[in-house]
Each structure stands twice: as C-alpha cells, then as structure tokens.
Amino acid sequence: MLMNKPRLAWALTGSGHYIEECLNFLLTLDDVDLYLSQAAEEVIKMYGFTLNDIRQKMPVYRDKAASSPPVGHFYKGYYHTFVMAPATSNTIAKCVLGISDSLVTNLYSQAGKCRVPSIVYPCDIAPEMETTAPGGKKVMVYPRKIDLEGTEKITAFEYTSVVKSVDELIKTVADRLVFVAKESVT
Numbered sequence: 001m002l003m004n005k006p007r008l009a010w011a012l013t014g015s016g017h018y019i020e021e022c023l024n025f026l027l028t029l030d031d032v033d034l035y036l037s038q039a040a041e042e043v044i045k046m047y048g049f050t051l052n053d054i055r056q057k058m059p060v061y062r063d064k065a066a067s068s069p070p071v072g073h074f075y076k077g078y079y080h081t082f083v084m085a086p087a088t089s090n091t092i093a094k095c096v097l098g099i100s101d102s103l104v105t106n107l108y109s110q111a112g113k114c115r116v117p118s119i120v121y122p123c124d125i126a127p128e129m130e131t132t133a134p135g136g137k138k139v140m141v142y143p144r145k146i147d148l149e150g151t152e153k154i155t156a157f158e159y160t161s162v163v164k165s166v167d168e169l170i171k172t173v174a175d176r177l178v179f180v181a182k183e184s185v186t
C-alpha cells in the first residue's frame, strides 16, 4: 500500500539554455521533488536562483553520492512522472548510451526500468539557437551533429516524451498532471 500520494520528480541539469523558464514553471507546481546535477547546482546560481529559496517551496536533492540512493523512490511508487528539463548535451549523450553514473542519469535510467513516464527537454533542438548567458545577454549557439543526434535518439526511448519548446514542455507536464489526477480518482 502506498503511504503517500505519488509526486513528480524533476531534474535540472547544467544547461543555461531555458533553465530560468524551466525553474520558473516548476516552482509554480505542487508535489514536486527537485533533483540537481552538480553542474545544475552551479548554473542556477549564475542565473540568480538560490538553493535556499527553492528549498522553501520543495525538497531538493543534490548529487553527493556515488550510488544515487534517492532513485530507490521509483521502486516504491513514490513518483508518477520524471521530468528532465532542461537536459544538457552531456546528460542526453550519457542517457542514449545507457550510462547512469550521476544522480540525473540514474533517475532517467531507473524511471525507465520502473516504467515511469519521462518528459525530456533537451537543450539541443536545432542547429542554430539563440540562448541567454548569465547576466541576460543573448548569444548564438550552434549544436553539433552529435548533439542533435543525441536528441533524435532519445525520442526513440521507451516511456519517453521529448518536447522541443518551453510551451510544449508546460503543456505536456500540465496534461500529464491532469491525467494522473483523473487516474487517482478512478
């Protein structure tokens, strides 16, 4: 028997691209546990967020252990959905190779092994993109072939929905939350 209502697990990686938009959206949600890669922990500070402020709103798990103990939550039915947004080139490259050697890559892998749906927003979605540097300056970024191939490959993974814009991310998460809420009353 489940002791708690299932929650949403959300992982942030060290992608400056859309990190503010993702954080601003996820901070509006209830029943979320936030997971940070080591790089995310550094990058969110560069974009003006503090861990203490985020902790006022939701539990935050940092990447401090080799075996990623919190992934055990997936085996207890603690999470209905895993969101990995934004996902760096690095994290996507590892995930598509089946590597799970960090907290966030472990979460993606264990969500899949527990058949928990994942919503993934890779930072590399087009060969040419405008992005926001820390401090607000707009800069161009040109993802390489290998980065775009990673995005393509992860769309074919089981239990994975890949989104390609912030609007699509927000809609996909919102739809999923409605679906989960309906399921819990039937």
Ligand SMILES: Cc1cc2nc3c(=O)[nH]c(=O)nc-3n(C[C@H](O)[C@H](O)[C@H](O)COP(=O)(O)O)c2cc1C
Residues within 6 Å of the ligand: 012, 013, 014, 015, 016, 017, 037, 038, 039, 040, 043, 046, 087, 088, 089, 090, 091, 102, 104, 123, 131, 134
């Ligand atoms: C300010 C800043 C912004 C960054 N933005 C991106 C980005 O948009 N996409 C990306 O793939 N890497 C970006 N990086 C590099 C990643 O943080 C780095 O590759 C890191 O090793 C990723 O680790 P993770 O995948 O475990 O989070 C950025 C780094 C910094 C310092």
